Amino acid sequence: MVGKQEEHVFPIEYLKDFSTKVFMHFGVPEADAKEAAEVLAKSDLRGIDSHGVARLHSYFDMLTLGRINPNPDIKIVREKFSVATVDGDNGLGLVVGPKANEIAMEKAELYGSGWVSVCHTNHFGIAGYYPLKALERDLIGWAMTNTTKLVAPLWGAERMLGTNPIAIAFPGYKEPPIVIDLATSAASYGKLEIARRKKAEVPRGWIIDKDGHMTTNPDEMVQGGALLPLGSERETGGHKGYALAAMVDILCGVLGGANWGPFAPPFALRQEIPARSVGKGIGHFFGAMRIDGFIDKDEFKKQIDEWIRVFRNTQPAPGTNGPLIPGDPEREAEAIRSKQGIPLMKPVVDDLLDISQKTGIPFEVK
Amino acid sequence: MVGKQEEHVFPIEYLKDFSTKVFMHFGVPEADAKEAAEVLAKSDLRGIDSHGVARLHSYFDMLTLGRINPNPDIKIVREKFSVATVDGDNGLGLVVGPKANEIAMEKAELYGSGWVSVCHTNHFGIAGYYPLKALERDLIGWAMTNTTKLVAPLWGAERMLGTNPIAIAFPGYKEPPIVIDLATSAASYGKLEIARRKKAEVPRGWIIDKDGHMTTNPDEMVQGGALLPLGSERETGGHKGYALAAMVDILCGVLGGANWGPFAPPFALRQEIPARSVGKGIGHFFGAMRIDGFIDKDEFKKQIDEWIRVFRNTQPAPGTNGPLIPGDPEREAEAIRSKQGIPLMKPVVDDLLDISQKTGIPFEVK
Numbered sequence: 001m002v003g004k005q006e007e008h009v010f011p012i013e014y015l016k017d018f019s020t021k022v023f024m025h026f027g028v029p030e031a032d033a034k035e036a037a038e039v040l041a042k043s044d045l046r047g048i049d050s051h052g053v054a055r056l057h058s059y060f061d062m063l064t065l066g067r068i069n070p071n072p073d074i075k076i077v078r079e080k081f082s083v084a085t086v087d088g089d090n091g092l093g094l095v096v097g098p099k100a101n102e103i104a105m106e107k108a109e110l111y112g113s114g115w116v117s118v119c120h121t122n123h124f125g126i127a128g129y130y131p132l133k134a135l136e137r138d139l140i141g142w143a144m145t146n147t148t149k150l151v152a153p154l155w156g157a158e159r160m161l162g163t164n165p166i167a168i169a170f171p172g173y174k175e176p177p178i179v180i181d182l183a184t185s186a187a188s189y190g191k192l193e194i195a196r197r198k199k200a201e202v203p204r205g206w207i208i209d210k211d212g213h214m215t216t217n218p219d220e221m222v223q224g225g226a227l228l229p230l231g232s233e234r235e236t237g238g239h240k241g242y243a244l245a246a247m248v249d250i251l252c253g254v255l256g257g258a259n260w261g262p263f264a265p266p267f268a269l270r271q272e273i274p275a276r277s278v279g280k281g282i283g284h285f286f287g288a289m290r291i292d293g294f295i296d297k298d299e300f301k302k303q304i305d306e307w308i309r310v311f312r313n314t315q316p317a318p319g320t321n322g323p324l325i326p327g328d329p330e331r332e333a334e335a336i337r338s339k340q341g342i343p344l345m346k347p348v349v350d351d352l353l354d355i356s357q358k359t360g361i362p363f364e365v366k
Numbered sequence: 367m368v369g370k371q372e373e374h375v376f377p378i379e380y381l382k383d384f385s386t387k388v389f390m391h392f393g394v395p396e397a398d399a400k401e402a403a404e405v406l407a408k409s410d411l412r413g414i415d416s417h418g419v420a421r422l423h424s425y426f427d428m429l430t431l432g433r434i435n436p437n438p439d440i441k442i443v444r445e446k447f448s449v450a451t452v453d454g455d456n457g458l459g460l461v462v463g464p465k466a467n468e469i470a471m472e473k474a475e476l477y478g479s480g481w482v483s484v485c486h487t488n489h490f491g492i493a494g495y496y497p498l499k500a501l502e503r504d505l506i507g508w509a510m511t512n513t514t515k516l517v518a519p520l521w522g523a524e525r526m527l528g529t530n531p532i533a534i535a536f537p538g539y540k541e542p543p544i545v546i547d548l549a550t551s552a553a554s555y556g557k558l559e560i561a562r563r564k565k566a567e568v569p570r571g572w573i574i575d576k577d578g579h580m581t582t583n584p585d586e587m588v589q590g591g592a593l594l595p596l597g598s599e600r601e602t603g604g605h606k607g608y609a610l611a612a613m614v615d616i617l618c619g620v621l622g623g624a625n626w627g628p629f630a631p632p633f634a635l636r637q638e639i640p641a642r643s644v645g646k647g648i649g650h651f652f653g654a655m656r657i658d659g660f661i662d663k664d665e666f667k668k669q670i671d672e673w674i675r676v677f678r679n680t681q682p683a684p685g686t687n688g689p690l691i692p693g694d695p696e697r698e699a700e701a702i703r704s705k706q707g708i709p710l711m712k713p714v715v716d717d718l719l720d721i722s723q724k725t726g727i728p729f730e731v732k
Contacts, residue, residue: 078659078660078661079478079659080477080478080656080658080659081447081448081476081477081478081659082447082448082477082478082479082659083478083479083655083656083659083660084659084660085660085661110447111446111447111448111477111478112445112446112447112448112449112477112481113448113449113479113481115478115479115655117660117661140621152680152683153677153680153689154689154690155682155683155686155687155688155689155690156677156680156681156682156683156688156689157680157681157682157683157684158680158681160676160677160680160689166610168613170616170620178612178616180609180610180612180613182603182605182606182609182610183606184606185603186597186602186603187601187602187603203601203602205602206602208683211684212681212682212683212684213683213684230596230597230603230606230607231552231596231597231603231607232602235553235569236552236553236569236571236572236598236602237548237551237552237553237596237597237607239548239690239692240548240549240550240596241596241597241603242689242692243546243548243692244532244546244548244610246544246546246677246692247534247546249673250536250544250670250673254536254666254669254670254673255506255657255660255661255666256660256661257661257665260669260673261673261676261677262676278669278672279669289449289481290446290449291621292446293444293445293446293447293448293449293450294444294449294450294451294483294621294622295444295451295483295621295622295623299623300620300621303620303626303644303645304616304620306644307615307616307620307626307627310526310627310628311519311522311526311612311627314518314519314522314523314524314526315522315523315524315578316521316522316523316578317518317521317522317523317574317578317579318523318577318578318579320521321521322521322522323519323520323521323522323526323608324520324521324605326605326608326609326612
């Protein structure tokens with residue numbers, strides 16, 4: 001979001017072009033590099049700043065050190081009609097993800113639905129990107145991924161699970177689609193970092209300190225504490241967020257033979273490497289379903305329109321404008337940013353300039 | 367749970383036999399009646415008292431008034447290999463649910479996975495029952511259902527969604543299975559009723575009053591207020607619980623042509639009938655996946671064992687014994703109750719005696 005900090009605005013095409021060239025610099029084939037840049041761009045367009053070019057330097061680091069394979073041989077290692085496991089050969093998640101999602105969508109077109117667990121992959125950007133691709137083919141798409149440990153299970157005092165997101169989208173007829181994309185933690189690490197920068201407290205229910213006590217001081221989470229799962233405490237449903245994170249971890253990690261739980265390898269250099277490996281890379285899980293295998297496609301979309309209108313007409317809670325439809329804020333950000341460009345904060349611009357300097361790929365700040 | 371109130375204990379077989387006879391009294395075929403009684407019994411065994419024989423009187427009422435079809439013609443109305451829509455012909459959810467789940471499992475065996483949306487059905491008991499059936503066939507099973515409105519969307523001031531549960535289970539090798547079964551609301555209506563009986567306040571984050579203000583007085587929820595979604599408020603992730611409830615509502619309601627959102631018909635007589643109908647009955651959604659379509663079955667189960675052991679070894683939060691594995695409390699209840707019997711509180715016993723008197727089916731309290 002646009003803050004008060006110094007920031008520069010860049011056209012999305014300029015950022016996409018830069019990201020593409022950076023990936024190609026490391027030997028990522030052009031089509032893959034473009035796809036990867038597209039995933040990052042979608043995040044910036046949709047206002048999810050933490051997952052866009054702000055992460056390019058982390059991918060750059062991993063590629064520089066040879067910890068990610070720029071030209072992976074991505075293949076199906078096992079399958080049975082509508083289901084499969086894909087080995088990503090340690091490629092960029094931004095490359096492996098779209099390919100595995102494509103396999104799920106092809107299976108859906110053939111068999112009514114397609115479900116793909118992925119091992120030996122890396123962080124894949126925003127989960128919401130994948131169901132958006134499914135919408136283009138009139139499919140209901142799902143995406144999940146496990147991620148580096150940050151979240152404590154309920155009644156645990158240490159990081160054991162990632163923020164493990166779940167995404168799914170449903171197309172409307174005249175209304176825009178419903179796009180759900182949520183981390184299974186109470187709050188994101190990004191929000192915590194914002195609070196730290198502002199030297200602000202965070203709401204109770206977000207974090208614990210290194211001994212497992214609830215705290216509102218974000219520094220205490222960073223120094224060996226953990227995020228809490230969605231629902232936070234037992235009495236407000238923290239066991240439910242923990243169970244959802246576990247579900248994602250098992251579908252993405254255990255089912256496809258990837259690392260799971262605390263053993264998911266790190267995304268960035270600053271994160272510690274787990275002492276133990278129980279599989280290959282991290283894991284994703286993609287699903288796609290043919291709407292017309294269940295119901296007439298237009299009938300479904302028209303009912304979704306009606307669903308949206310009915311929920312928009314909910315009596316608003318005091319001090320609010322009433323409920324949003326999942327996907328509203330991201331779509332509104334995309335409408336604005338695709339015209340006005342992407343605002344990047346100074347540390348992100350500095351990161352891109354650093355990449356530019358090290359690779360010789362021009363990056364200009366006007 | 368065993369409270370301080372006066373209660374009687376019954377062997378599970380006795381309760382199951384009584385429920386079976388009650389269903390048969392209304393013309394439910396014997397095999398269906400047994401299956402329906404089995405679903406209720408599983409709930410009582412697993413300690414989920416709200417969804418077991420405590421609900422028999424509601425089913426009894428609906429059958430008495432002819433609002434549920436005792437002998438439905440349950441059929442597939444549309445399908446495409448791994449996916450289908452089933453019309454439950456307004457049967458008991460306890461009968462339609464197991465049959466539709468069976469179709470999902472058969473599809474999984476044939477096509478790697480099976481996904482069934484169900485319309486024209488009624489409340490189906492505990493969601494966790496269905497993935498437990500899938501475990502018997504070495505499948506990963508999912509179940510969801512939409513339910514009568516009780517929950518406000520985030521920033522809404524009225525009931526628009528049910529408590530819409532999500533269940534999924536994963537088999538272990540030597541360890542017991544991981545069984546996830548959670549309502550997408552912050553707390554259950556059952557807990558609210560317990561607080562009311564005790565004239566106690568409830569935690570902040572559970573409920574709003576009729577104007578949409580947060581309250582801790584359970585009476586204010588009952589008098590036209592609503593439950594809050596998992597995550598409660600915006601800053602603790604209430605938008606996520608709302609999105610999950612919406613996902614369940616769309617997969618169960620819209621996808622199969624059932625009623626959705628505030629139009630889901632009531633489960634019990636005391637609940638108001640919605641002013642509008644947008645489909646048939648309520649809706650369920652079942653899924654099943656072949657593990658061996660993804661990975662070697664035993665390899666998967668052994669990793670699940672390891673997952674369980676690793677999570678049990680999490681450093682405990684202060685004042686706790688450490689994290690539970692989803693399904694632990696229910697399995698422990700089942701071990702005790704299958705031997706010692708099911709404790710029923712006096713109002714539940716009175717309900718069963720009332721049914722006995724009205725049907726002539728003997729029910730004895732020793």
